[in-house]
Amino acid sequence: MSPIIEFRGAGKTFGDVTALAGVDLSIDAGEIYAVIGHSGAGKSTLVRLINALERATSGEVLVDGVDITKLPERRLREVRLGIGMVFQQFNLMRSRTVFGNVAYPLKIAGWAKADRERRVAELLRFVGIAEKAWQYPDQLSGGQKQRVGIARALATNPKILLADESTSALDPETTGEVLRLLKRVNSEFGVTIVVITHEMEVVREIADRVAVLKDGKVIEHGTVREVFASPQEPTTRKFVETVLRARPGSADLARIRQRHPGRLVIARISDDRRIGTVLSEATSRYDVRFEVVHGGVKELGSTSFGSLTLELTGADAAVDKLIADLRTTTDVEELA
């Protein structure tokens, strides 16, 4: 598949401050690509390079094969008509109704009145707020506002949708609804979506691929499965652990230790890494008892991922043997 968005050594500096440096990424048409990072990592700047709300100060940014860093402002406006954007704070116009907000980009694109009306009605039905057409943003809940934001971003049939922390201002339930809506946008219209987030849960729910941004650099990228299965960088591992609760935090660990004096190990779980067989033989073969003291397993696409922290009680040599046995099927880490 050909990339619809491509960063080639793209960088951005604001005065002396380097927001992004040497970013190389390629995003394929039709995929949902997530960019995750802590605040200040440069995510918002990165996404704004795609529609040139911020211009790259070095390197190239190709959208549909065109290097937009070289385009004059007038040409950029045409490019932007083909790229929708959804914001964390929704950024709706308070002086216009829901209908007026969604119709606004169509006016900019020069659509005739009748076409605008038909298109807005269609969009509001798609996002499920047709009955709110004549209300003002102030009268809507956060989730409803973001639906308006998504309808507005889709108005001109863009090929690309940029979602900048689009669920960060929403509660968990509404977040789920908005993410499902974005997924429908992707599957029904084939819109390429770039999701900016600081929540690994969002990445797990909707993304195909993910890039991890730290201090303005891409430190890791790959399919969501790869990254969840074997995160390489410490930052990535921490993000993955926010979803999988793979490793007990220091407070958790202190509490666990109080009640569980045995040796503690963390074993990674996935569909092809089964520890049940080994553990079921722990008592009979090694005279080692085990207790599950921490951990979790999550669905990711069609497979399961997770890790369990186990307390192993028995003779030291026997426990060593059991750990060695476990290591033949999966990664095991002993907690000191």
Place this chain on the structure above:
Amino acid sequence: MGTNWDTLRPILLDAIGQTLWMVTATMVAGGFLGLLLGIALYSTRPGGILANRPVHTVLNVVVNIVRPIPFIIFITAIGPVTIAVVGTQLGTGAATFALIAAATFGISRIVEQNLVTIDPGVIEAARAMGASPWRIITTLLVPEALGPLILGYTFVFVAVVDMSAVAGAIGGGGLGDFAIVYGYQRFDWAVTAVAVVIIIVLVQVAQFAGNRLARRVLRR
């Protein structure tokens, strides 16, 4: 000494007409020019949609020079310009010109202050949709800030009525001049009181209308 209302009435009516004319012309012309100047101040500021530091600095300095001049001095100091534009520096027309000039600068700051309160995110959203700066100015800035702008203009209306009372200094007439010439200078408090009451009514009506309009626009 009784007040001879039969002779004063036509003079009073003239004065009311002059005040209404001066205030209306100032609100329309000064209001429009002030809106343009205010938008220019706002748009050219650093980070604005037409960010341009030299232009912004020049506009800022000019506004800051003109605005603090007391109107009684401004109306006379602008004399040469008034002559060049109106043809005379005396009379209602000359006073109206000075009023429009002063109001333009005053209003520009009020417009700028109200535009600053617009959420920059909304402007960014419009840019992301491919809106040109001109379109953002005409279809986004003014509608989004309309409620506060109406209240700002209502405030300016009262200030313009206040300034118009000085018009007498260059023979511009109006209610202020009437109160001073026929009231204060003749020790006739009744005449002064009548002029004051008319001004109060004028201001009250304007404030009431402004508040109502703003509330409708703000839907509160």
